Amino acid sequence: MTNPPGVISLRNVTKRYRDTTALDGVTLDIEGGKIYGLLGRNGAGKTTLMSLLSAQNFETSGDVRVFGEHPYENDGVLARVCFVRESQKYPDDFKAGHALKAASLFFPGWDAAFAAELVDELQLPLKRSIKKLSRGQLSAVGVIIGLASRAEITVFDEPYLGLDAVARQIFYDRLVSDYAEHPRTIILSSHLIDEVANLLEHVILLDAGHVIIDDDAEAIRDSAATVLGAADAVASFVEGRTVLHRETLGTLASVTIDGRLTEAERAGAAYQGLELLPVSLQQLVIRKTKKQEHTERASASPIRTGARQ
Amino acid sequence: MLDESRPIFLQIAGRIENDIVSGTLQEEGQVPSTNEFAAFFRINPATAAKGINRLVDEGLLYKRRGIGMFVATGAKARLLDRRREEFVQQYVQPLVHEAHKLGITSDQLIEIITGSTPQAASIERRVAQ
Amino acid sequence: MSRVVKVMQMQLINRWTFLGVPAVILVVTFLLSYAIWVIVPGDGRVYSGATQAVLWYFLVLGIQSMTMTFPFSQSMGVSRRTFYLGTLGLFAVVALAVSTIYYLLGLIERATDGWGQNAQMFALDWLVGSAGVVQVLFYFVAMVALFMIGFWFATVWKRWQTRGMLVAWIGLGVVALGLVALTTWQGRWPQVGTWFAVQTPLSVTAWTALFCAVLAAGSYLTLRRATP
Incomplete structure (x- = not known):
């Protein structure tokens, strides 16, 4: 068979549980050697997708x-x-150190010195029973295994649960510096989008089992804009564009539109006294995943209108 | 340190340019590596590399194999030239445009400028003498 | 292959689970039994069924090594097959060692006139007449059978949760009831009695081995589609 490009390839993948469809015809190619952000709301299918990659x-x-x-x-x-799952189960009879020892057995690239540094920085009590670890310490075990394993594909599923701001910062710092020295494919699933946005080179956004964004983080950054100004001017400027979000305050309007603006359009906006604000990845994700719901509702409404006529 | 207003790689490039212009980074001096930038700003190394490569392409930085990245000779002068050009576009033109809207004549504008900065005014006077 | 060995190593990271606990149970039950023989004077032969304690622990171990270690092994990039082979392989080694110890203790027991107390703990009357190999094998298959029962039930639980447990228990009940009804209806109870009477340690071992093979196959097939 022909090898598809990249390290991961999904073709029309559907996953159904008894009464829900977690993934619905997902086709995705992951080139590899980048830090990928796997984003989406709870239940969007992120964990299911990650589980399929390791046949869990x-x-x-x-x-x-x-x-x-x-x-x-x-x-x-x-x-x-x-x-390592967000809700990873460990043997009850394990101490924290045992889990790391097990990982050293199975991952050929395991770096014991690096693991020891992380244990020190994240203050993980190695001798403590896994059952007695706090939520944050449990996350630290997962983070250390993920980083020190140096696996060619490393998947972090909400790795920060229970970690305080300091520990999260240590994780991000170590992730960036270690990735820089040992480039590999990192898939980072996170709800704290603002915190990780700058770490990502590529973003995959899942919504209700569908991939709705699969693009370069840089390209996504200016794939939408918020137009701020007098309501009429804003209205005429956004006419014919896909509106992701709309807010008004008296005669002032703020409208987030989908799609890249040309230099000429930007100049035009400035000429009309409109302010163009960038849309952060976090905002974009919120707008895009909310929009899906609107579309569903919108597709239901014409029927009702038709019935009334 | 970084904001949402512009692509991050441009912001990285801009910071290095600023440091060259201000003299923090000397010509023929070594620039921090891509990985150091990535770690410092907590950004993806590829993004940092994109910003630095932009400056390499413009000839402001150059690579020495196995050693690192250095500021090219003449980089500061070139940046200053470019910034002076940009100065007109970015600062002077909007200023003149706004002044016109407010009914300020060019002479009045010059007067305001010379009057508003004592140093500038004194330089003007010395030049005139 | 090397990953199968690594699964064994993983199961041994906490040495207590597979090695320490069985050893402690064996020593403690023996000492307790011995204390009872000494304290409570008996006429003639005294018995202790304490050897069973380790066997029941192996049932629990079968459950544990599935429920606790399988989900973890999945995050370690271990295939189900490798996990299965490593875990069963390790248990087989442990069971063989314990079986041999039982046999050797049985020899000592007989040589010392029941630990000097006319006691019987390891050298079961029913078994001592058989060849040493048969004795060791008998203990071995009994241990493997208990381990596999625990392992297979835990696997059914992992794969189908409550529903699976219900179906498995009801299914077993129906089969047992069916067999009893069939035997009664056909009037075959005398034959069944005779069949049990003619079983030798060797044939019981063989039947148990067959039972183990069925459990092992069932466990593997169940595990193949289990999720952590």
């Missing part, structure tokens, strides 16, 4: 390829993927 779960239909092969029962592929 199974697709209902479609095809999953990791390094060109299906990961299921494939030790060769699995040894190159590290995915």
